[in-house]
Amino acid sequence: MKLKNTAHRNLIFVLGERDWGLGYLATQLASLPEEDVVWVTTAEGLSGNQVASFQVKQLLGREYQCAVVDLYSGFNPDAIAVVAGTVVGGGILFMLAPSTDQWDRFNDPEYKKLVTHPYASEDIEGRYLRRFKELVLSDSAVKLIRQERSGGDENPGKDENIANTDVAQPLQGEGGCLSVGQEKALQAIKNLAQGSKKNALVISSDRGRGKSTVLGVAAAQLLLEKPLNIILVAPQVGSVAAVVEHCIEGLSIDELSVKSPAREILSEAAQHAPEWKNNQLNYGQGKLKYFAADEIINRKPQADLVLVDEAAALPTFILSAILALYKRVVFSTTIHGYEGNGQGFRLRFCKILDQEVPRWGAVKLDESVRWGEADPLERFIYRSLLLDAQPVNINNILQGDALAVRTELLDRDTLSADEAQLRELMGLLMTAHYRTTPGDLRGMLDCPNLRLYGVFFKNRMIAAAVIAEEGGLGEEWMDPIWLGQRRIRGHILPQSLSQQLGLREAIQLRAARVVRIAVHPDLQGQQLGSNLLATLSNDLKEQGFDYIGASFAVTAQVLRFWNNNNFATLRIGMSKEKSSGCHAGLVMRSFTAAGEDTLQLAEKRFLAQLPLAIDEYLRDISPELVLALSSGVSPNHLAPNDLGLLDDQDCLDVEAFTRGHRNYETCLLPLRKKVLLNMDRLNACSNVTVLERDLIVKKIIQKLSWQEVINSLALNGKKNAQNLLRQAVEKLGAEV
Template sequence: MPTPSPQATAIVALARALRAEALGCRQRRVLLVSGEVGWCERQALAVLATLPGLATTWLSARASPPQAEPLGAARKLLGGELALLVYDAHGGFDPDAFGAATGALIGGGLLLLLTPPLAEWSTLTDPQTARLAPWPHPPQPGGRFIARLARVLASDPALVHIDQSQHPAHWPQPDTPAPAPAPPPAPDAEGAASADQARAIEAVLRVARGRAHRPLVLSAHRGRGKSAALGIAARRLLAEAEDYRILVTAPNRGAAATLLGHAGSHPGLDFVAPADLLDRHPAADLVLVDEAAAIPAPLLEGLLHRYPRLVFAATVHGYEGTGRGFELRFRDALERHTPGWRLERLEQPIRWAAHDPLETLGFRALLLDAAIPAIDPPSSTTLAGITCERLDRDTLAGDETTLGALFGLLVQAHYQTRPADLRMLLDGPGVRVYACRLAGRVVATLIASAEGGIDDPALRAAIFEGRRRPRGHLLPQTLSAHAGLAEAPALRALRVVRIATHPALRRHGLGARLLTTLQAAARAEGLDLVGTSFGATPGLLAFWRHQGWRLAQVGTSRNAASGEHAVVLLAACSAAGERLATRAERRLGARIGVLLAGPLRALDPRIAAALLSALPPPSRNALEEDSAELHAFANAHRTLEASLAPLAGLTRVRLAETLRAGRITPDEAALLVACALQLHAPATLVERFSASGREALTEQLRMVTGRLLEAAMPGAGADKTTPRTP
């Protein structure tokens, strides 16, 4: 074996000292090794050779050394525990992977972070930027994100930095003697390792033993023991009753490993994937949902309908998604369906001791603790002082206050916001950042991305035919490949990627002002369209329709991230854009009936009704021919089955106007859509809409049909229709 170099010997001694120091205070320590790639790798291998037997992972986008795992393997570390982590950033820096992996390091653990020289890191090509770069952009230099990260690393007081360009005599020296290892916190008699965790366990037990339909949300940063609390509570409940049944769900089984490990093996405990819970609806006395922030909101809301006793655990902010945003967004569903729900926060760390340097570094580097500023209730004078502007990203990257407030808005508004989104807004090619300011503070923001302008006819044809899917360009590719608009990729567009407003200033028109600013900029540049794509909900559709944007496309399958059907809305900025938006809207209107009866048959009828309301109604000519049949159904005893075809036509023509006029409720509109367009069986409708039986359901449909008829034919009111016979 070759003799270690003096540099390697010095680094090994320092790493061993840091490891001992970390064990002594039960915190984590960070050793940053910067320099040429081969040199950094050799130093890390020397450290690993002198610290054998530790739970270790080496993450790298490069294939060297042999034990290195790809950055994507960081996903597997969720719920796991590491004592030593090597993160090689020479092959690119993935913020999500870094956040996931460092969260798996336990107290006493050591992070070896390998980077290029900090001063030049941001100028080097980073292969990880390929995910940010739309076609035809190649991978970019590290840019603003890496420059900021390098500043954060260089200024971190607890981080130990070894720089290849410095003589070892100038490197930090290990402290001696090393402190004795600190024992982990001793669990109490019930297994809780902190007072917070004990309260969380008792809260879970109250859900199981107390009144039904009072779900619990556990919210915490990583390492606070929320998953363990679920497992300990499950173990206690299963020990009390042999026939008790608990179902555990999470984004994947690995994410529930800590929970399942603390619960132990028991015939009454099973893991079930979230979608399977809804599809199969297996019986359970209690359902535990771990890492809920990474599960689509519609699936979680579906669980509220199906199970009376639920506990949701969510990470406040991290790779898994943002628990703070989850909490705010899911709160509406909880208030609607289970107003007796409760929130329990865990603050005290368990996996490591308080004031952990690596946690502090992660918060700063990835803005994991980004928060929105406190805002007093606005007055008319306050609102008049709000300004909108496009932000310069070079300036933004150096303004920690503005950047933190802006990212905090994204976190609280979009619960799937991840560390990678910070890199996107700082470095994404063609990305624009707009903001509204109040007294200098960011209180609303809009992120947009340039798309389209694909001049190559062969590539456009390949997109239309489904043979090519170049990176990025979501709007034009969706409109071409799925909406049948082959010309869409040639047009130049701006896509709204995110829009968020401070909670205290919502419903005061800030979102509309940002959109107006964006559209004015697009017109001034000679662009054709502005557009957006998002998971459809009635509220979001209403907001965008209120801005005058037009519905252009509905996805026929659920989006993997949101669990919702994606929609595309457009606003024209040129004559060519107007022609495309009009054509898209018209084509979707002609197809929506077939879609609702086919691939969208399982779509929530409330969303289906909102989609119909967003589209221009078809011609009214057919209503005159169907008038007699419709009146016979509404006011006499004509059967539902015999009336379905004319009822479908009436729904398409009159639903939007009748709903806007307040003559029917959103639930009544949803019932009509589910019955006449999605063609659900009466038994399904009775269950979904809580009717007392088929007869009551039919009576409700007759009544709603009558209201649509009154709107459709003002001269044919109730006094002029065939009276109901007993």
Template sequence: MPARPTTPTLRDTLDASLPAWQRAGHRLAVLISGTSDWVMTQARSLVDDDSFWIGPDAPSDTRSLGFRRAGEALGGESARVFVNALTGFDPDALGAAAGRVRGGGCLVLLTPPLGRWPSQTDADMARLVPYPFQAGDAGPAYRERLVRILGTAPRLWHLAQGQPVAPPPSPEPVQTRTADAPPSFPSRTVDQAHAIAAILAVARGRPRRPLVLRSHRGRGKTSALGLAAAQVLEQGLGDVLVTAPRREAVAPLLDRLRERADAAADHDGAIRLGSQRLRFLPPDVLIEQRPEARLLLIDEAAALPTAVLEALFDAFPRCVFATTEHGYEGSGRGFTLRFLPRLEASAVSVRHHWLTTPIRWSPGDPLEPLVDRLLLLDADPAETLPIDARQTTCPAARLEPRALAADERRLGEWFGLLVAAHYRTTPRDLRQLLDGPASQLWAIEAGKAIDQATDRAVIATAATQDEGALPTQLAEAVFNGERRLRGHLLPQTLAAHAGMPDWPRLHGRRIQRIAVHPAARRQGTGERLVRAIAATARREGQAFLGVSFGMEDELLAFWAACGMQVLHLGQHRDHASGSEAVVMAMGLTTAGRDAVERTARRFVRQLPTRAAGPLRHIEPDRIAILLAAAGQQPLPTLDTDERDQLIACARHRHHLDAALDPIRRWLPPALTQPAAIDAVSLDRRALLIGRMLQLQDETRLAKRFGLDGRRAVENACRQALAELLDALGDGH
């Protein structure tokens, strides 16, 4: 009697389908949705020896990472990668997971039933919502959008509980792949070979002619750095240094070197080829120590602050800046818009090279555009505006998150502006903005007619969050340094670091992000958006509107023009911006205005002490610009002797240090006066700050301001004091 045919298992079905995907070099997207027990049973049946699991409940014998460490998956390769989103979804983890799947493999996403997914509590939101909200208070807009996209995704194998199992889709016909690199090149594609040649040209060439190497993920960018570094070492050109935001990002680079039979590891972790060495050092160590090297390779440069990149190029004139333009690692757009213009201005010449040919998978792979769409990695501002932005009368509007998330064109333009303007943006940021229970979204749109949505484009965008209104006992705990809450950045900073205990009890609104389309900048668009946000906050009873940002002169001027005053300057550089954080705010109610005025006065009053201590490393011209944005502060009352000392220093030869105390009390509020700002140059104001407030060495000041020694510094300070006195009516 013939054996009865057996029904193929889910594993059999997947195994039978993947050879076609391997021949195409494409990657299969698999979605398994249903109850947790059912989904986990199906997923475990698909796990093989070359699988990687991201998220909770990984099988015991499978390599895995939790969501918080998912970024470590980048750089490695696996045939099957599982992302467990049954109890919580982390967009950053999905982005990292997709980059790990090699051609011919599959990405398996595990979710609740799609129809119920948006309404279920998502545990991962617990780290994104501000106090006192819980994960269940988050909105559904982000996951509703995911469900819509997954429901129409081409070549997605969806296994839904209670539904018949459809056969896996077949890959698209293979596009013509770029020819492999010739044997003389140690690379996998001609594209990569050209990148290696460009890197070698930097190492062999004259200084201050850097290379900018850009690509999407999976194009072999980091491997190209390693292959080129090996040739630099082999040819005896000199030592090579490598840096990145984290060591894990350059793992493929180090792997390419370790694969060499003649490579040896030194005791300090360096890799030696012949007499030359390659070392990885963090950016701050490189800037501080400035070790000798022929070439510096900077990987994932877009994830480093502009100030750090500038300092690295200043220290190492033969430099390669490599970055991912879209993806989990950071915003290449921000790198392009912020750093590259400064690099072009300071370098002799800049060479650019783009890696476009995928290496881990073939062109036409369907997983990459699906993940790009799910995570909105390809968001860009509108290419053109339908009308002259200066003529638009469209008002600033508060957006409803679910409506915005349902309009792909509008969402892409809205988020694309934020991506382009901010230091760094990750996929998780979009989810927090759309679903945050204390968040508000804003936009100004230009178009031929308000009711013609298709003819409109987003020209300005912002996101805000409500903060403060904490109970008295909790506010006191924040001030005492005993509690630190999620969210509430402004009130907690001003209480814990600026010493103002009342701020946590005030209910206010913080502008988290704001951006204006390049075609609409310097036309008052941003100020118009801020005024609309302030007017709405005032109507809703908010006491203040504030902002925190990495200190930049242009931003200080913008927020001051919007009516905000400087309330605090952090003493440590922010990792994202590379600058100290500035807090500015405007009062919207009597209580808010009083809090802003008192805090601004305190900031100016305490500046002499802080400038000579924790703020001594800040350039004095930056402090002068801060004071100009602090709002006009009352001048202190000097007694007759002190006033006579001040005048004697400015107009005669009275020793400056003999009048140090009255000058240090008088100078900061004097530099907030509009008349003083107009009459005294920024350099003169900065010199006074460096000499009298920061107490910097006069020899150093002479070099900094191009003066001929200590006596010239003293004379310039006297002249600046005289100009200040004249501008302010001889000290009154």
């Protein structure tokens, strides 16, 4: 293959039998160095880089001239999105697939991941692949190579030949200069790092615009100027490979283009190429170190600058915690990508930035540096996977009209053929949930146990819900699931009730799980979500479901939404999930007598164990979440030893404590009584400040040590904490 200086990438489908296609591609790509080609396949016997679709995140930060995705191994939209981003300008993404006339009946290996008992792969109707086929055949930029038979021989067909498609060098193959946008972002990072006031910077772009390069170069130049402690945060350590690589390159003295006054005093060890070891890069007295998001919040390491890469893939509350902990933070985010949705990030987190650091800066990288503008591969990937979907523009349809809406169960056959409505649906979900991925679109179209609801205003979708049918399992599953010997795909609510809560017969009940619920960001707070839940609940009740529920990453705000819609909290997970940094929660609302019996038993068990859980594995949750969990709970539940009301001596003890005559440790029982009997006031912050509320919860309810309380609330020592607690308890009021 000849090398040309063009930056556009190509997408080529190789259509035919699998063995023919693999052999044909291996022959055609043999002239390229093995390190320039990656194969995504389960086939054996291929040379070079090879991963299965579930391993593609290993490829993050890497670049290839050519990539081959074997769709015979499974059509995985998330994997395709990742792999497409590794192909450099001028490169080719090959997709090996059956002839397009076979796609409607193709037994995709991925179907096994889309079905739950009692469904089988044969129950999938293939809506997603039908839609994808239409997009392939209608795009003139997509090239096809078809297998033809002539006298028993298998030869490439007439549509295209790889020899006619050149592979070019990357756009930055010569010189490696930063783009104008990158230079602007680099200077903005350096200005932030050198500033004296608390501030933040957001760098956003689509993929291929060089955000990782900017972060790496900035870290290198800052470390060269003075010994800084720079922390790098990302959803997973593999995501920062490109940042680290560019930082190491920038710290190579021989290639450095910037002058550093510190160079002359660098130790001899720093004169050699730095090494990334144990998630850390040392350079002189400075360092660049990676921390997982939950780790940085729990450990609170010191840092002069924090770089958060792929911020859209992290929950908003984690980003807020990082912002609160550190003086200088850079948030780098992909606008449209597999890592998480930048639109949701923009709508949710930027509002927090406005409140906390009103002078925060923003730089958007528009110029592609890894492939050319109007790249055919990027255009097709965005269109087919709906990476750039957005909710409807409300300003174009409201025009002062009353919000008269209709809610309906969506017909998925009709939906799969309506690109405009699909884009509105995915746009809603991506703004509502930080982890929405291209694979979610396939699930919504193909999973037999899913049903979709939409809320429409003037025929435009403004809210949506995804519901999974679960439960109704036979007696043969009862003991194996209850004893933890079996776990079947899906059926999250029934299996949680059985395994975690010990309700052996709960798997037999018919359940409806709310997988996603989303309301247009400009229309939130108008009861659209609550009304949608009420409408679909009525439908499900009429259809014989025993209950509706949800499992989600618990925050106080989200939990209150469910509680306000009459869902009872039944479970909080023992440990935080790595993906969200939150404990998992389970809520439920019953429709039938059997469902209500199960709910009552589960809620009783949960409330009885809640104070013990708060003392043990929930000691690190926020005070706001403690109060949300405890909302409406009687004092006897929070005080299982039947503490009772405050007697006269208790009142004297509380008064003595608030006046400074008694120590906290000598008044433990009356103080706990006092707080538990005033939970409603505490929850409403009606007569205490937020800091006073948090202090009461952490010390008296969660029973943290004085040092833990001081550290978490940034108080000035034990005496300050004790005086503030005396004041807070006194302000709870004399009434009981």
